[in-house]
Amino acid sequence: MKNNLWTRNFTIITLGTIISMLGNAISGFALGVLILEMTNSSFAFAIFLALNSLPRLIVPSIAGTFLDKFSRVKVIFTLDFLSSFIYLFIFLSLRFEILTYPMFLGLAFLIGAIDSVYSVAYDSLYPTYITPGNFSKAYSISSMIYPLAALMTPVAAFVHQRIGLEVLFVFNALAFFVAACFETRLDRNEDHVQKGVKIFKFKDFKTEFKSGLRYVYLEKGLLTITLFFFANSLFQTSVSQTLEMPYFKNNPMLGYTLFTYVSTANVLGRFIGGYLHYKFVLPEKYKFNIAMVVYVLICFTNGFVLFMPFILMLVLNFVTGLLSVTSFNIRISSTQAYVPNQVRGRFNGTFQMMTTLGMIMGQLIWGFVGEFYDPRFIILFGNATTLFLTFYVVYRRRETVKQIYNQRL
Numbered sequence: 149m150k151n152n153l154w155t156r157n158f159t160i161i162t163l164g165t166i167i168s169m170l171g172n173a174i175s176g177f178a179l180g181v182l183i184l185e186m187t188n189s190s191f192a193f194a195i196f197l198a199l200n201s202l203p204r205l206i207v208p209s210i211a212g213t214f215l216d217k218f219s220r221v222k223v224i225f226t227l228d229f230l231s232s233f234i235y236l237f238i239f240l241s242l243r244f245e246i247l248t249y250p251m252f253l254g255l256a257f258l259i260g261a262i263d264s265v266y267s268v269a270y271d272s273l274y275p276t277y278i279t280p281g282n283f284s285k286a287y288s289i290s291s292m293i294y295p296l297a298a299l300m301t302p303v304a305a306f307v308h309q310r311i312g313l314e315v316l317f318v319f320n321a322l323a324f325f326v327a328a329c330f331e332t333r334l335d336r337n338e339d340h341v342q343k344g345v346k347i348f349k350f351k352d353f354k355t356e357f358k359s360g361l362r363y364v365y366l367e368k369g370l371l372t373i374t375l376f377f378f379a380n381s382l383f384q385t386s387v388s389q390t391l392e393m394p395y396f397k398n399n400p401m402l403g404y405t406l407f408t409y410v411s412t413a414n415v416l417g418r419f420i421g422g423y424l425h426y427k428f429v430l431p432e433k434y435k436f437n438i439a440m441v442v443y444v445l446i447c448f449t450n451g452f453v454l455f456m457p458f459i460l461m462l463v464l465n466f467v468t469g470l471l472s473v474t475s476f477n478i479r480i481s482s483t484q485a486y487v488p489n490q491v492r493g494r495f496n497g498t499f500q501m502m503t504t505l506g507m508i509m510g511q512l513i514w515g516f517v518g519e520f521y522d523p524r525f526i527i528l529f530g531n532a533t534t535l536f537l538t539f540y541v542v543y544r545r546r547e548t549v550k551q552i553y554n555q556r557l
Contacts, residue, residue: 151279153286157335158277162289164330165270168228169297171323175235177304178316179256180393181404186249194390194515199253201511203261204504211265212272212497213357216490220273221334227266228328234259235320242314267500272493275484283557285426287481291473292422295415305408360494369548370487370495372541373479378502379537386510387530388450391523395454406458413462417469425477436546436553439478442471443538451531454524482552 183196215223238255241247278286304316364370396407430438449468453461487495510530517526542549 151281153279153282155277155279158279158286160330160333161274161277162293164228164327165290165293166297167323167330168231168327169293170300171231171235171320171327173294173297173300174304174316174323175259175320177408178308178313178320179259181308182313183252184394184397186252189519191515191519192249193394194511194518196253196256197390197511197515198508200256200260201504201508202257204264204267204500205508206501207261207264208268208497208500208504209357209360209494210497211268212493212495213360215269215272215493215497216356216360220269220493221331223269224266224273225328225331225334227262227269228324228331231259231262232321232324232328234262235317235324239314239317239321242317264500264504268493268496271480271484271496271500272489275492276489281557283481283485284429284477287477287484288422288425290422290480291425291476292419295417295419295422295469295473302405302408302412305405309405356494360491360498363491364495364498368545369550369552370483372545372549373483373552374499374502376537376541377479377499378506379541380534381503381506382510383506383530383537384447384450384534386507387514387527389507390511390514391518391527392454394518395523402458410458410461410465414465414469414472417466417471418473419469421470421473422477425473430478432554432556434554435478435482436550439475439553440538440543440546442475442478443542444535446471446475447531447535447538451528451535454527478553481557482555485557486552486555 179196179200180193183193187193234255238247241251274286274290275283307315364374392410393407396402396410397404446468449464449471453464453468456464483495483499484492514526514530
């Protein structure tokens with residue numbers, strides 16, 4: 149008999165995620181526009197992105213160690229309540245015209261710290277609410293939530309043009325507050341929590357932290373996947389994230405509105421891809437081969453997108469979204485099913501630490517280089533490098549990765 153995926157806990161965490169992701173989608177657009185309007189500099193924009201990402205370099209691995217011992221549910225709803233307060237503060241500081249660039253950078257760092265802890269807690273908690281045999285389907289649902297929320301980006305652009313940025317931060321505050329209220333209803337009987345543990349001594353923390361790093365190092369398949377996505381963040385994701393919005397802003401034939409259309413095409417591709425993964429299960433023995441094809445194709449669709457006329461930009465971004473959700477579903481469903489719950493927080497923390505290191509390095513490098521060279525050629529170079537590393541890192545170690553990607557979920 150097939151297990152029911154839509155249990156009480158899975159339904160609650162899915163609803164909470166949808167609402168909080170609506171806030172994340174709008175806040176990402178609003179914060180990006182705000183910093184560009186304050187500075188009109190792609191390098192200043194890159195500094196904002198780097199500071200927002202900087203906590204993810206250290207915090208996840210530390211948080212993962214604690215989250216393997218203490219309640220992940222309490223951490224999740226507490227951080228969503230805190231995020232609600234922060235976005236309310238940003239609204240008030242804009243309203244009373246007291247927000248400065250240094251203050252904004254400090255808030256960006258704080259938001260990054262909250263997000264980095266939340267991501268590890270969420271990624272480690274979510275698999276525990278998935279019933280056996282439903283990992284791929286559950287993560288297809290998860291992969292549809294972000295695209296669904298990101299469809300709010302054109303709405304945010306419209307509100308920005310007609311009303312202003314302030315109201316977007318009010319929406320963020322409400323979204324995170326409602327999400328936190330949902331999350332307080334989650335079952336808190338977490339089997340990884342050590343009963344009676346109130347204080348985590350530094351000696352114990354050091355031991356557990358090292359054991360998490362050792363686990364990733366000894367698991368060669370997980371190590372290969374982690375190293376590849378570090379390189380992917382450095383050469384592919386960060387270069388597009390840092391340079392695409394400024395490129396649209398500074399091109400008189402494009403602008404913010406067309407950027408939101410291109411972004412929407414990407415998330416629409418992700419949503420449709422997620423739905424297809426929900427309806428159809430990829431054959432287990434071919435998952436690694438499918439992942440390799442996806443990694444290669446994304447290098448081409450990402451690398452050449454800004455050289456195309458606007459209509460083809462829409463098409464390529466849609467295809468990239470469709471391919472990206474396939475990459476996401478294969479990687480995260482496989483790794484989360486493979487890693488034991490007792491060490492899942494430390495693995496997720498280590499993985500996020502490595503990908504964030506790549507992201508920060510890329511944001512600073514490409515943001516600086518983007519002040520002097522055409523962003524289109526920089527993005528092309530980054531994707532060409534990623535293409536080479538796809539074969540050098542992943543394909544050369546394919547047997548170890550196949551053990552994870554091709555497992556029965």
